[in-house]
Amino acid sequence: MEEVKLWRDKRERDMYDSFADLYAIIKTTEKLEKAYVRDLVSSSEYEAECLKLIAQFRTLHSALRGTVPSLERFAEAYRLDAPAAINRLLVSGVPATVEHRSAAISSGGGSSASAAAVAECVQHFITAMDSVKLNMIAVDQVHPLLSDLSTSLAKLGNGLLPSDFEGRTKVRDWLARLAKMGASDELTEQQARQLHFDLESSYNAFMAALPNSGKSDALLISYDLEAQLLIETTMLLMYIL
Incomplete structure (x- = not known):
């Protein structure tokens, strides 16, 4: 049985590799958001990982703008149910801990x-x-x-x-x-x-x-x-x- 390849050349292979990386970042961010809400990770651990994911997303998303103009469409095409990740990566752009850090200032x-x-x-x-x-x-x-x-x-x-x-x-x-x-x-x-x-x-x-x-x-x-x-x-x- 002949093997079917997704790509025809190195350029297409790199593109699909980038798609896989983007998919992984979105999935990981969604799981991280849920873990934070459920108090399964500490605030410091969450913030460090979230900042890293946001930085990785910005770098990759910038490189893929020509092929992935809409993150929402990408998520829909690959059946990604990740509303929290899309909000964190695309809309907010900062960890939830940074958004809600007011206790030290107001106390x-x-x-x-x-x-x-x-x-x-x-x-x-x-x-x-x-x-x-x-x-x-x-x-x-x-x-x-x-x-x-x-x-x-x-x-x-x-x-x-x-x-x-x-x-x-x-x-x-x-x-x-x-x-x-x-x-x-x-x-x-x-x-x-x-x-x-x-x-x-x-x-x-x-x-x-x-x-x-x-x-x-x-x-x-x-x-x-x-x-x-x-x-x-x-x-x-x-x-x-």
């Missing part, structure tokens, strides 16, 4: 942790907005910045921000949109303008939601970062001219 004695978390959020907001202003609008330029911002907002938790803070939702929506594009794709002028508007409005809402002490620290950080960016931009222009 007593967490003022220094709160200040550090606020500083991180301010830094990522300003970096993302300035990058869009400087026309750094390729997906592989924008996505890491928004991912960092999403992670920092999740770390802040609900201790200082309301649980329904719209900025979190807007950033997650943009991450989901970018995940469906190719790494070298660029935002259109209209998309870039909308992204900057969403970031700016979210940043203003973020500042308005902070208590007075946190707001003062955040404003100082904001001024320092903007001054630093102005200096760096001026030096770059002097070098070019």
Whole structure:
């Protein structure tokens, strides 16, 4: 009986190998999410493994954008029932522990942790907005910045921000949109303008939601970062001219 091969050449074989890797990542993430919910793994073990799976997924998904434009369709084609994995890998982009880590910040004695978390959020907001202003609008330029911002907002938790803070939702929506594009794709002028508007409005809402002490620290950080960016931009222009 003649053996039937799935591939005709090395390129197709590599593609099917990548499909198998993607399938394994999705299945493993789904099992990890269920294990975490059932308290079968510790938070630290879950977070370490989840971060690794998310990093592997982003690398592989970026390489397969031409052949796997939709993760949902891939899961449907290969009969993968993995809603938790798709949400974690494609929509959230951060471990559940990071999303829900607010106890240390909101509990007593967490003022220094709160200040550090606020500083991180301010830094990522300003970096993302300035990058869009400087026309750094390729997906592989924008996505890491928004991912960092999403992670920092999740770390802040609900201790200082309301649980329904719209900025979190807007950033997650943009991450989901970018995940469906190719790494070298660029935002259109209209998309870039909308992204900057969403970031700016979210940043203003973020500042308005902070208590007075946190707001003062955040404003100082904001001024320092903007001054630093102005200096760096001026030096770059002097070098070019």
